[in-house]
Amino acid sequence: MKSMGYTCSAREWEFSRLFSSVSGSDRGARRSPFVGCLTTILVWILLLAVYYVLAFLVPDFGDQFSWMKGAAITLGIAIGAFIFIRSLLKSGTALVMPQTTDSVRYLILDDRGLSVNFYNNEDVRVMPFITWEGITSIELDITKELRYYTGGKAYPARQEQRVAIFNARYPDYPPEEAKDLYTDRFTLLIKKERSPLSHTIIQIPQSWLLNGHFHHLLRQLESHSGKRIQEYDEQAVKYVQAWLK
Numbered sequence: 001m002k003s004m005g006y007t008c009s010a011r012e013w014e015f016s017r018l019f020s021s022v023s024g025s026d027r028g029a030r031r032s033p034f035v036g037c038l039t040t041i042l043v044w045i046l047l048l049a050v051y052y053v054l055a056f057l058v059p060d061f062g063d064q065f066s067w068m069k070g071a072a073i074t075l076g077i078a079i080g081a082f083i084f085i086r087s088l089l090k091s092g093t094a095l096v097m098p099q100t101t102d103s104v105r106y107l108i109l110d111d112r113g114l115s116v117n118f119y120n121n122e123d124v125r126v127m128p129f130i131t132w133e134g135i136t137s138i139e140l141d142i143t144k145e146l147r148y149y150t151g152g153k154a155y156p157a158r159q160e161q162r163v164a165i166f167n168a169r170y171p172d173y174p175p176e177e178a179k180d181l182y183t184d185r186f187t188l189l190i191k192k193e194r195s196p197l198s199h200t201i202i203q204i205p206q207s208w209l210l211n212g213h214f215h216h217l218l219r220q221l222e223s224h225s226g227k228r229i230q231e232y233d234e235q236a237v238k239y240v241q242a243w244l245k
Helices: 010-018 035-057 067-094 156-169 213-225 234-244
Strands: 003-009 103-110 113-116 129-131 137-144 181-191 199-203
Touching (some): 003 010, 003 213, 010 103, 010 156, 010 199, 103 213, 137 213, 137 234, 181 234
Antiparallel strands (some): 003 103, 137 181, 181 199
């Protein structure tokens, strides 16, 4: 089966990981521990719904089993925390950090789908894989902090710490700034389902915008998936058109 790989430097690969995530893969590990937070809320809602249905159907149920409200919250937090921690541990053991002088095969396309090498680990049990037929849309945006897509509160100090660690690994290069928006780079959003968490966020190495790799990648994605790549919003249109010039 013929495949095509897109390679970048270890530095660009590490920067891309800071602004990438996957929760809609058909195979492999997932870089989405925030799914545990969503599970917490869903379990809590489900258990409360059961409580109120029983309270409506059974006389005096609410008085005798009021403890179920507290149990719903406790159980929801416990299950969500388990999924969150398990996702972090699984991602940590799968990750193979490259040497700073390495090149990494970041994206791999073949006739069946797209593999995203978030872990520098091409083991098929680890590397996230997305089948072409499951893709519902592909969008192009400027690079943003992940909370713009997944929701949640901004943590500037945490973002600054992550970028500072990255810069410390590559002292011979100009340091990157910790920003919410990077208007000189792009990110692909590959959606699998209508759920807001069922999509893959892929930050594109900046060098690909200059050496023709990104043009070629976009054409390949459209050809394989049968989907026309759209700009994410009006802001993205402005910067995409500037890049195309």
